[in-house]
Amino acid sequence: MSRTRNLLATTTLALGSSAMLVTAGVAHADPAPLPISSEQAPGLPAIQNLSPIIQQAAADPGGAVSLLMAAAQAFAANKDAPDDAKNMANAVNQFAADPVQPVAHLTGPAAAPGLPEQAPHIVPAGVVPGTESHLPPGIDPANAAGPAPEAEPLAAPAPAPEAAPAPEAAPAPAPAPDAPAPAAAPAPAPVPAGFAPDTPPTQDFMYPSIGNGCLADGGNSLATALAVAGPAKIPTPGPGPGQTAYVFTAVGTSAPAEVQKLPLNVTWVNLTTGKSGTATLKPNPGINPAGPTTMTAIVDTGSGSIMSTIFGQVTTVDKQCQFMPTIGSAVVP
Incomplete structure (x- = not known):
């Protein structure tokens, strides 16, 4: 009988300990983030x-x-x-x-039979391809519209008719009133705050990414992704000619962790040249160091039409975030 009592007591203690462990585990578990439906993100x-x-x-x-x-x-x-x-x-x-051909590599269209071939497009020194209009090297801007037409010979003057008697002089006209001063030229449009006059154009990705449960309170984070074609000064240190910079910002998140546990990658393919590759985006100390988490990468994509996708995870000081993939298209001159 005493042995049976000991077995029952041991079993009851074990069950009680298991219940405490299960209860403790449930009490301290983070709530599972809600799934993202196509109604929330139709794209x-x-x-x-x-x-x-x-x-x-x-x-x-x-x-x-x-x-x-x-x-x-x-x-x-x-x-x-x-x-x-x-x-x-x-x-x-x-x-x-229809991949876009880089301006710096374009040649003239095929000439018609019997006509000489057109010369290749050459960009003058100091001109960034695809960013400003320019004349071919060696062309004087004064003659940009072509040489002036030759003057036609003047016709022989016709014989003058007999002079008629001069009419009486008309009275002098009254002095004209002072003409109004010409209107001043309109002032140039002000540059938006935070942007320099040479701010490079950015090319946004087609759809924002979504991080499920990435905010400190468990909410979802929308992330914007964009590409910057070089040469440009942002994001620092700035992409050079033939390079593409990628910027991924998880809106509403805290600062990025020093160590990213799992990578956030960009895979790209140049549809014009057939070049491709993959790179890892990393925190940029010069952009939003206190948050939101912003990841960047500068890639040697070459000039052409670039199709890209960004996917993976981001580690903030609060969360480990899985982000839905996003895709974007960009043209690099």
Whole structure:
């Protein structure tokens, strides 16, 4: 009987300890973030479908254009896809179908039979390709419109008629009133605060990324992604010619952790040249050091039409955040 009592007491103690452990675990567990639905982000289905295709195209850049067009067309034909997602797929298809040729590498169109070939496009020294209009080297701006037409010979003067008697002199006109001073030229438009006159244009990604449960209070974070074509001064140290800078900002988050536990990557493919690659975005001490977390990378993409996707995780001082992929298109001169 005493042995039975000891067994029952031991079992009761073990069950009580297990219940305490389970209760303690539930009491201190973080609430699971709510899933993101297509109603909250109607373009998300296209992003989730096309981001892996861009990564696949980067592994086979020779077939990148046809691969992207086929995937985008197939998705756009899906009757169940949201309209925003279809529009995004159509935008990808259009961008891939007609890659932009870099200005610095363009040559003139093929000449008609019997005419000499046109000279290649040469950019003068000191001119950034694709950013300003310019004359070919060696052309005097004074003659930019071409030589003046030769003057036609003057015709022989006709014989003068007989002079008529001069009419009486008319009275002198009254002095004209003082003419109003010409209006002053309009002042140049003011530069927005925080922007320099030479601020480079940025090229936003097609759709924001979403970090599920990334905020300190457990809420979701929207992240903006953009590309800056070089040469430019931002983000520091600035992309050079033929480079693309990527900037990813997780809105509403705290500062980035010193050590990123898992990477946030950008995979890109140059549809013009067939070049491709992958790079890891990292915290930039010169941009939002106290938050929101901002990650950057400068990549040697070369000039041309660049299709990119950013995906992965971000480590803030509060959270480890998984971000949905996003895709973007950019033109580098």
